[in-house]
Amino acid sequence: MTTKPNSPVFGHPPDGYDRMFSDYFKNEMPNPWPGPQAMATAEPARRSADNGIRSRYTLAASVAVLLGLGAYLSSGPPTGHPSVPQPGLLKDASASGGKLLEHAAPKAVEHNPMSIPEMP
Amino acid sequence: MNPDPPASPSRRAEFEVLYQRHSREVWALAYARWTDADLAMDITQEAFLRLWRQWEAGDEIQNPRAWLHRVARNLAEDAAKSAFRRNGTTPTDLMNGVRSGDVAPPERLEREELFAHVRGLLNELAPADRDILTLRYALEYDANRIAEMLEINVTAVHMRLSRARQRLAERLSATGVQPNR
Numbered sequence: 001m002t003t004k005p006n007s008p009v010f011g012h013p014p015d016g017y018d019r020m021f022s023d024y025f026k027n028e029m030p031n032p033w034p035g036p037q038a039m040a041t042a043e044p045a046r047r048s049a050d051n052g053i054r055s056r057y058t059l060a061a062s063v064a065v066l067l068g069l070g071a072y073l074s075s076g077p078p079t080g081h082p083s084v085p086q087p088g089l090l091k092d093a094s095a096s097g098g099k100l101l102e103h104a105a106p107k108a109v110e111h112n113p114m115s116i117p118e119m120p
Numbered sequence: 121m122n123p124d125p126p127a128s129p130s131r132r133a134e135f136e137v138l139y140q141r142h143s144r145e146v147w148a149l150a151y152a153r154w155t156d157a158d159l160a161m162d163i164t165q166e167a168f169l170r171l172w173r174q175w176e177a178g179d180e181i182q183n184p185r186a187w188l189h190r191v192a193r194n195l196a197e198d199a200a201k202s203a204f205r206r207n208g209t210t211p212t213d214l215m216n217g218v219r220s221g222d223v224a225p226p227e228r229l230e231r232e233e234l235f236a237h238v239r240g241l242l243n244e245l246a247p248a249d250r251d252i253l254t255l256r257y258a259l260e261y262d263a264n265r266i267a268e269m270l271e272i273n274v275t276a277v278h279m280r281l282s283r284a285r286q287r288l289a290e291r292l293s294a295t296g297v298q299p300n301r
Contacts, residue, residue: 021253
């Protein structure tokens with residue numbers, strides 16, 4: 001059916017230009033020739049449906065984890081656990097002042113109602 | 121009327137036969153429009169994908185070959201407007217390097233340079249010239265087959281091919297390119 005470009009089908013013997021054009025166009029054609037992609041792309045339709053179900057489950061699990069975490073954080077840690085010492089702003093600080101106040105305030109004179117005050 | 125369901129083995133076999141028989145000429149039509157081998161292959165695959173989808177949708181196509189040609193021509197025209205075309209694809213020259221790995225580097229570079237030059241000159245020709253040159257030299261179609269595909273008579277094929285070939289040869293000669301004797 002086809003005739004090689006090197007044959008004189010078009011009324012003149014093939015010359016260097018014919019060979020050059022033939023080389024050029026042959027070089028442009030993909031080699032090896034790829035197969036059809038249509039059926040290959042038709043197949044993943046089923047796989048994508050599976051992926052959709054899987055992704056829905058993943059999303060549901062993620063939402064459940066988030067809700068659980070939110071509930072946990074809003075209600076605080078469960079009771080019965082040993083209290084964890086909280087870091088204070090100042091070393092040895094406490095609600096009553098602790099050692100810090102002892103050092104800061106001068107020692108008060110102890111008042112004994114039975115003692116006789118010294119006369120000036 | 122085709123009794124086979126779209127995904128049946130016989131329909132797949134029919135599709136494979138169509139692809140083997142017509143994909144190269146679909147590529148040639150798209151290539152002649154843009155002289156971009158990769159874009160032409162994308163258009164070819166898209167045309168066959170659309171044919172497959174038509175079958176899946178249950179649409180009957182009386183003449184798949186003519187249908188593919190028409191779709192490929194339309195896709196090639198649409199490619200001009202699309203972002204895909206504007207952004208370009210992998211430069212064909214790079215792909216040439218991959219394909220012709222058996223040629224020594226200096227010869228390969230010289231060959232690629234010559235082919236890039238031919239490509240540039242082809243782009244200056246009329247699309248009808250590129251059509252007929254591609255069918256003749258890429259697919260090695262004879263005059264009868266070219267006439268059938270382009271829907272012109274055989275005498276017109278001879279005349280148009282001769283003139284297209286002469287125009288390209290003259291442009292090459294004018295730029296100092298002479299073929300190896």
